[in-house]
Amino acid sequence: MLDWLNLNYKLSPDQQNFFTETLTELFLSYFIQPGEVSADIGANHGFHSRTMIHSTGDKGHVHLFEPNPSLIPELKSIARAGKDFVHEIAAIENEEKLDFFVPEDDGWGTLDASLLQDRKIISHYQVSGASASNYFCVDDDVRLIKIDVEGSELRTLLGLIPIIVKSKPIFIIEEYYSTNAIDFLKVYGYSFLNMKGELLNESNQIFVNFIAVHGSFRKYRNWIEKIDRNFLFNRYATTFTKF
Numbered sequence: 112m113l114d115w116l117n118l119n120y121k122l123s124p125d126q127q128n129f130f131t132e133t134l135t136e137l138f139l140s141y142f143i144q145p146g147e148v149s150a151d152i153g154a155n156h157g158f159h160s161r162t163m164i165h166s167t168g169d170k171g172h173v174h175l176f177e178p179n180p181s182l183i184p185e186l187k188s189i190a191r192a193g194k195d196f197v198h199e200i201a202a203i204e205n206e207e208k209l210d211f212f213v214p215e216d217d218g219w220g221t222l223d224a225s226l227l228q229d230r231k232i233i234s235h236y237q238v239s240g241a242s243a244s245n246y247f248c249v250d251d252d253v254r255l256i257k258i259d260v261e262g263s264e265l266r267t268l269l270g271l272i273p274i275i276v277k278s279k280p281i282f283i284i285e286e287y288y289s290t291n292a293i294d295f296l297k298v299y300g301y302s303f304l305n306m307k308g309e310l311l312n313e314s315n316q317i318f319v320n321f322i323a324v325h326g327s328f329r330k331y332r333n334w335i336e337k338i339d340r341n342f343l344f345n346r347y348a349t350t351f352t353k354f
Contacts, residue, residue: 222240
C-alpha cells in the first residue's frame, strides 16, 4: 500500500481534505468500540456517521446532530430504527432560533454568514438551536464526539459541558477559524494531538482537524503507527457497503 502518511511534499487543498478526512475515518474505526455511544455534531450528509454506526455495533448507538432540514431524511435513512438518534438542531449553548446558510457547493453550512465571503448562498433556513447535552440518553456514557460546525465550535462545546464533566469524551474537532475550542477544553484537562497522533503545535496540524483527549494521551500518541493500516482501510471501505 502506498505510504501516503509519509508524504513530504506540499499537498493541494483537495489532497489535504482527503488526507484529513481519511485519517478521521481511520481514527473513528479504531477507537470506537462495539457497545459504545458516540455523537456526530454537524453530521451533514452522514459520511462519518456511517463509520460511527458501524463501529458501535448492535449494542451501541450514535447521536446525529444536523440543523439543515434538507439533510434530515438522508440521516434518518442511515440511522438504525430504534437504536440511533437524529436530532434536527444546531448544537449551541441555549435554546434559540437561528439563521442557517448553505453555500453553492453544498458541502457545508454555517450559522455565520460572514464566513461565506463571496460564495453564493443557495439555501437559508431558520433553525432551532439547543444544548446537545439535553438530547443524550440519561445513561449514555459518551465515548467520542466529532464536531464540524463551521465557526460555532465554542458554542457547541458550551452546550456540552455536562457531557464533558460526566464522560470526558474524546473529541475530533474541525476548527478553521480560531483556537477557541482548544482554549476552552484546556480548562477541562484536555490535551491535543494532530490526526497522526503527534502532539499538536502551530506547524503540524493536518488540514483543520485535531484530536482532544482528557488526561493521559499515551494511548493515542502516534496511534497511526501502531495499527494495521491495510485492515483499517478495508474496514473503512466495507462500512459503506452496508448503507
